[in-house]
Amino acid sequence: MSLLFPTTSRSRQWRRSRRSHLVPIMTGGLLAATALALVAYLLWPTWQSRRAGDPDRIPVSVGATLFNVPTHAFRRKVQKHSGPQERVDLSYLYPSLEASDVPTHVSIENFDETQQPIDRIFLSITAHHEAMSPEARLRTVYPRYDDQLMPVQDGLTTRPFRDASPYSQEDLFLGEAPALVARCTRDARTPGMCLSERRIGGADLVFRFPRAWLEQWREVGNAMDALTLQLSGPKR
Missing domain, CATH: 1.20.5 (Single alpha-helices involved in coiled-coils or other helix-helix interfaces)
Known part of the structure; x- marks a missing residue:
């Protein structure tokens, strides 16, 4: 033991x-x-x-000018990234102005039978590289080719371009409050489309929308103002 x-x-x-x-x-x-x-x-x-x-917004620099672009507004996937770019192409549902990258589908049954209505406002932001501004074009170029003024309707003035001009088969529309300048093709086999430009810093914003929307041109003008403010922020 x-x-x-x-x-x-x-x-x-x-x-x-x-x-x-x-x-x-x-x-x-x-x-x-x-x-x-x-x-x-x-x-x-x-x-x-x-x-x-993806994040809600992507910062994009075009012409050394910063824009905060909604992720789902990009029309081209290759442009869907942050940083400097030469151009970005966007689209927004109208009149809600929601960003949606879901394409509009057309069925085989109605492709040839009906004209599909456009429910979006398209926007391209491009670097202008000191090209002529939209304001200068309105002041110095368009008056060379437009014809007589048409009667003002609901505050919107129409100035048709002459047939022999570079803008043949187009009309210029001018409105105030809100300010609107739009160059539109005339309705033919396809509905007319409008182009409206504005410059911010080193970039030009080019809006495209159906000519038929000019029946409510103030709403269209306010929509373009709202999108410009959303992308670039308040003016200083």
Whole structure:
């Protein structure tokens, strides 16, 4: 019996020593696991947002001018990135002005039978590289080719272009409050379309919409003003 006591005593001391070494190891492991869990919790929303979809807006620089473009407004996937670009092509549902990259589908049954109405306002933003401004074109170029003024209807003035001019088969429309300048093709086999330009910094904004919308030209003018403000921010 006396020979067993030292052995038993040494075993107990060894177990106590082992426990004393395990305690800091286990404590350190617990702290590390807690830290990892905290980091994972803080980063989880970021991972989720990146997987869920694109950010709401993408900053794009055109002609060294910054625009905040809604992600779903891009018409071309190759342009759907931040940074400097020479041109971006966008579209918005009208009159809601919601950005939607879902194309309008035409079925085989009605492709040849009906004319599909356009429910979007199209916008191209391009670097102008010091080309003539829309204001200068209105002041110096268009008067060379337009014809007599037509009667004003609902505050909108029509100035037809002469047939032999570079703008043959087009009309110029001018409105105030809101200010609107639109050059529109005339209705033929296809409905007429309008083009309205404005310049911001180093970029030109070119809006396109159906000529038929001019029946509510003030709403169209306000829509273009609203989109310009959304993209570029308030004027300083």
